Amino acid sequence: MSGRRILVAVFAVIATLQAGADESAGSNLYTVVDGYKVDPATMKGFRAWRAAACDRCHGANQEGLVGPSLINSLKVLSKEEFVKTVTEGRLDKGMVSFKTSKIVMDNLDNLYAYLKGRSDGAITRAKVEELKP
Amino acid sequence: MRVTLRYLVLPLALTAAAGVAQANSDVERLTANPKNWAMQAGDMYNQRYSKLGQINAGNVNKLQVAWTFSTGVLRGHEGSPLVIGDTMYLHSPFPNRVFAIDLNTNKIKWKYTPKQDPAVIPQMCCDTVNRGLAYAEGKVFLQQADSTLVAFDANSGKVLWSVKNGDPSVGAVNTNAPHVFKDKVITGISGGEWGVRGYVAAYNINTGDLVWKGYSTGPDDEMLIDPGTTTTWMDGRVQPVGEDSSLKTWKEDLWKIGGGTTWGWYSYDKALNLMYYGTGNPSTWNPAQRPGDNKWSMSVWARDVDTGKVKWVYQMTPYDEWDFDGINEMILADIPVKGKMTKALVHFDRNGFGYTLDRTNGALLVAEKYDPKVNWATHVDMKSGRPQVVSKYSTAQNGPDVNTKGVCPAALGSKDEQPAAYSPKTRLFYVPTNHVCMDYEPFAVEYTAGQPYVGATLSMYPPPGEKHMGNFIAWDAGTGKIVWSKPEKFSVWSGALATAGDVIFYGTLEGYLKAVDNKGNELWKFKTPSGIIGNVFTYEHKGKQYVGVFSGIGGWAGIGMAAGLEKDTDGLGAVGGYKELNQYTELGGSLTVFALGN
Numbered sequence: 001m002s003g004r005r006i007l008v009a010v011f012a013v014i015a016t017l018q019a020g021a022d023e024s025a026g027s028n029l030y031t032v033v034d035g036y037k038v039d040p041a042t043m044k045g046f047r048a049w050r051a052a053a054c055d056r057c058h059g060a061n062q063e064g065l066v067g068p069s070l071i072n073s074l075k076v077l078s079k080e081e082f083v084k085t086v087t088e089g090r091l092d093k094g095m096v097s098f099k100t101s102k103i104v105m106d107n108l109d110n111l112y113a114y115l116k117g118r119s120d121g122a123i124t125r126a127k128v129e130e131l132k133p
Numbered sequence: 134m135r136v137t138l139r140y141l142v143l144p145l146a147l148t149a150a151a152g153v154a155q156a157n158s159d160v161e162r163l164t165a166n167p168k169n170w171a172m173q174a175g176d177m178y179n180q181r182y183s184k185l186g187q188i189n190a191g192n193v194n195k196l197q198v199a200w201t202f203s204t205g206v207l208r209g210h211e212g213s214p215l216v217i218g219d220t221m222y223l224h225s226p227f228p229n230r231v232f233a234i235d236l237n238t239n240k241i242k243w244k245y246t247p248k249q250d251p252a253v254i255p256q257m258c259c260d261t262v263n264r265g266l267a268y269a270e271g272k273v274f275l276q277q278a279d280s281t282l283v284a285f286d287a288n289s290g291k292v293l294w295s296v297k298n299g300d301p302s303v304g305a306v307n308t309n310a311p312h313v314f315k316d317k318v319i320t321g322i323s324g325g326e327w328g329v330r331g332y333v334a335a336y337n338i339n340t341g342d343l344v345w346k347g348y349s350t351g352p353d354d355e356m357l358i359d360p361g362t363t364t365t366w367m368d369g370r371v372q373p374v375g376e377d378s379s380l381k382t383w384k385e386d387l388w389k390i391g392g393g394t395t396w397g398w399y400s401y402d403k404a405l406n407l408m409y410y411g412t413g414n415p416s417t418w419n420p421a422q423r424p425g426d427n428k429w430s431m432s433v434w435a436r437d438v439d440t441g442k443v444k445w446v447y448q449m450t451p452y453d454e455w456d457f458d459g460i461n462e463m464i465l466a467d468i469p470v471k472g473k474m475t476k477a478l479v480h481f482d483r484n485g486f487g488y489t490l491d492r493t494n495g496a497l498l499v500a501e502k503y504d505p506k507v508n509w510a511t512h513v514d515m516k517s518g519r520p521q522v523v524s525k526y527s528t529a530q531n532g533p534d535v536n537t538k539g540v541c542p543a544a545l546g547s548k549d550e551q552p553a554a555y556s557p558k559t560r561l562f563y564v565p566t567n568h569v570c571m572d573y574e575p576f577a578v579e580y581t582a583g584q585p586y587v588g589a590t591l592s593m594y595p596p597p598g599e600k601h602m603g604n605f606i607a608w609d610a611g612t613g614k615i616v617w618s619k620p621e622k623f624s625v626w627s628g629a630l631a632t633a634g635d636v637i638f639y640g641t642l643e644g645y646l647k648a649v650d651n652k653g654n655e656l657w658k659f660k661t662p663s664g665i666i667g668n669v670f671t672y673e674h675k676g677k678q679y680v681g682v683f684s685g686i687g688g689w690a691g692i693g694m695a696a697g698l699e700k701d702t703d704g705l706g707a708v709g710g711y712k713e714l715n716q717y718t719e720l721g722g723s724l725t726v727f728a729l730g731n
Contacts, residue, residue: 051578053326053585057255060592066260089255096255101584127590 030113035124037131038117045114046128048107052098061126062118066094074119082112157315157403159270163217168673170216173265173310174552175630175670178465179400181554182631183671187678188729189634193648194657197730199679200239201662204230204722209666209687211550212265212310213628214724215273216672217287222268225722226687227254227261227278233290236674243290249279253301256327256583260687262308262666264398264550269313269338276311276320282336284318294341298322298334303582305329309396314408314438317344321395321410325458328390328416328586331430333399335441345441349393349412349429350379356429356443357436363443366497369516374446382426382451390580391423392416393430397460398552402476405493407435407444409463409478414456419575419588420529426451431459433480433488435495445495450484451519454528455509455573456544456589457484462552468560470498470611479610481553481564483546484520486513489610501613503606504547504566506596509540528573528589536574536590543571543593545689549626552668553608556631559651561616562608563637565625570596605629605639607653617653623714626688628668630680640665640682643717646725661725664718677728685722686714 031039038046049055057067064070077085086104089097098104104111117123163171167184174181188196204210204225214223220242223232228249233242254261257278267274272293273285280299285292298320299305304327311320317335325331331349336342347357353376360376379388393412401408412434415427431450436443450457464479470489478492485507489499500513509527510520524530528537545567553564571593578588595602603621608614627640636648636656642664648657667683 050576050590051588053587055590056326056585056587060590089252091251091254094254094257094261096585097252098584101581103579 030117030122031131032117032122033131035122036128038114038123038128039131041110042113042117043128043130044107045110045112048103048111049114051103052101057094062115070115071119074115079112083108086111160268160313161403163268169218170213170670170672171268172215172312173212173267173668174398174400174462177314177401177403179398179462179552180464180466180557180631181552181629181668182556184633185671185673185678186633187673188632188636188671188680190636190650190656192729193634193636195730196648196657196659196680196727198659199726199728201726202234202724204232204685204724206230206685206722207720208685208722209260209262210683210685210722211262211666211668211688213668213670213683214681215266215268216670216674217268219674220287222266222273222287223724224263224266224275226263226685227257229263229275229277231266231273231275231285231290233273233287242288245285245290247275247277247281247283249277249281250301253279253306256301256304256306256324257308260689262688264308264310267311267313267318269318272338274311274313274318274338276307276309278306278308280305280307280322282311282318282320282341284338284341296336296341296343299324299329303327303329307396310398312399312401313338314399314401317438319399319408319438321397323394323396325392325394325413325416326418326585326587327583328392328580329394330389330391331393331395331412333395333410333436333441335438347436347441347443349395349432350383350388350391350427352380353377357441358443358446364445364495366447366495366518371445371494371496379428382428384424387423390416390586391427391430395460397550398462400463400465401438402465402492406438407492408438409433409435409465409492411459411461411463411480411482413458413460414453417578417580417586417588418456419533419578420452420454421533421575422577422588424452427453431457433459433463433478433490433495435492447490447495447497447518449482449486449488449520452529455484455540457482457546459483461546461548461550464553464555464562465492466555466557466610468611477610479555479562481548481562481566481608483542483549485509485542485547486520487608487610487613489613499610499613503564503608503615504542504568504604505615506541506568506570507547528575533575533577536572538572539570539597540573541570541596542567543569544573544591545569545593545624549689551626551666552628554629554631554637556637556651558633558635560609560611561651562610563629563631563639564606564608565627565629565639566604566606567624567626568596568599568602568604569593569624603641605649605653619649619653619655626666627682630669630671632671638669638680638682640667640669640684642666642686642714644684644686646682646727659725659727662723663721664714679726679728681724681726683722683724686718686720
């Protein structure tokens with residue numbers, strides 16, 4: 001295999017992965033009914049949001065206070081950027097590093113799902129309830 | 134005989150004074166001269182009253198801007214500069230810059246910007262505020278955000294000593310101003326939303342050595358409480374607190390992460406040798422996790438300045454369920470209380486009650502609502518000293534994961550840190566207040582060192598049916614009655630100033646500095662560059678009286694402004710009621726100084 005062919009193959013794999021990720025974003029990331037009843041994983045994300053007191057800086061409805069609006073931020077941040085920001089913080093801007101917070105670290109995917117749902121407009125109010133099967 | 138005694142006693146007293154009370158006499162001398170503004174409150178009684186009267190009710194409408202100064206820092210500017218002789222000393226929010234300005238030339242004599250780990254920024258609960266400097270004996274004292282306490286040479290700005298007062302890695306940071314009483318510089322700690330165990334600490338002004346440290350919670354010896362001699366108000370009288378008065382009121386060892394922080398304004402009575410201050414909320418905000426009275430959070434304290442030993446303590450809000458953080462200033466005044474001249478301590482608590490206590494022994498004399506909308510308690514039972522909680526508004530009785538609605542006041546209290554003023558001329562207190570209610574939903578939260586430990590979601594708004602969120606009031610502390618009340622659109626989050634000129638000053642969140650007469654009639658106002666959460670101060674230089682105030686929106690009420698409030702999607706949110714502020718003002722820290730026009 002020449003170097004060039006390896007590169008093409010790698011790109012193809014990345015493209016496939018990205019397509020897969022995009023597909024799941026809409027359909028599998030979270031489930032919401034009536035705008036506020038969510039799947040158990042997303043519910044855990046909401047609980048992590050609350051326990052970590054994110055609302056003190058980002059607002060009770062993610063609208064932004066001292067910290068930016070997450071309704072807007074989640075439209076532009078990639079999942080990786082989100083994970084890095086939450087884990088490492090942005091100290092000079094006042095964002096806490098949640099590295100040592102077990103509930104946040106255990107629920108990064110769930111927290112992302114909850115906030116993405118809020119940002120997408122699919123979850124219509126900040127306080128959600130668990131969807132009864 | 135009498136003469137002999139006097140001669141015997143005097144030299145002894147002087148000897149003692151030379152070593153111990155030098156700074157006190159220096160600060161006393163400086164504050165006695167109204168040309169200076171030598172302490173954050175102007176004096177040790179926290180009265181925020183000036184004897185200057187050049188600016189008075191008859192001419193205040195001729196006030197003009199004399200000069201302005203930018204601190205170069207955004208975010209909330211609380212506290213005020215100090216003026217000692219020809220020099221003004223200014224501070225800023227994080228990074229806590231310090232400036233010394235020569236009032237003769239308006240040139241900067243020296244400035245200082247500390248190097249602090251930016252990790253403290255996210256740990257500062259409600260904006261990166263700092264409430265100002267202290268001065269004594271040619272030294273300026275700065276309490277940095279990262280808990281470092283620094284002493285400067287007032288002339289050169291050279292750092293004389295610095296000491297670490299807390300552990301920022303667990304959220305123990307500082308916002309309060311240090312206070313100099315006698316030869317000690319006394320400071321507290323913040324971090325009630327991070328499970329920090331509160332304390333006050335006294336450092337030697339010359340060396341920075343720790344002299345004493347008294348915790349708010351825990352074992353008696355660590356609080357410097359003597360179970361037999363430290364007293365409190367119980368069953369209608371002053372009695373010893375008894376053993377383990379704090380430990381008995383906490384589940385297991387939750388007091389270790391139980392809050393009771395100490396970031397307010399302290400006062401000092403030289404004759405009694407007592408300093409007074411308040412302790413804040415118990416941690417977490419979810420009461421279900423910490424059954425018991427949580428002593429001595431939410432309390433008024435009287436400590437011996439030399440030893441830190443507690444003379445008396447009184448808990449205002451046992452078992453807090455609303456974040457009615459009890460740190461607001463204690464104002465000392467000798468006033469008639471129910472007809473009897475009293476050495477009083479007057480305190481406007483976050484919980485909405487105005488308290489008058491006998492400051493010699495902590496006896497409860499008056500406890501009345503200073504905002505008629507206060508609804509979480511019907512009244513304070515004068516025998517037990519306990520507020521009588523209304524079940525409907527009890528977030529503990531309603532339980533976790535239930536949204537308790539319509540509680541007045543909101544968590545930021547009928548008043549927050551913004552200090553009131555007292556005029557010995559009118560014997561009235563002039564109080565900047567919040568007129569805000571809230572919904573409060575507690576939930577279970579686990580403690581992790583260095584992580585937020587809050588456990589409640591809040592939203593705040595004006596009282597039902599009303600549009601204004603603040604009042605500037607005059608209060609009679611002898612009877613517990615509102616004398617007059619002047620509505621303001623937003624919370625009045627600025628420290629008031631009363632003067633011998635029969636003018637009272639305060640700032641507004643929109644950015645107006647206002648002057649009112651003794652009856653509350655507005656005489657003058659001026660729109661400063663940003664919203665005002667700083668405290669008004671006055672001084673005299675070269676025969677002219679000046680009035681000044683920091684503007685620079687931020688703090689808790691202004692947090693929505695502090696980094697660009699986005700569209701509030703649901704119309705609620707912690708600053709729901711305040712979002713309109715962005716139609717009036719923007720960020721920016723500056724000082725505006727006024728004087729009468731020629």
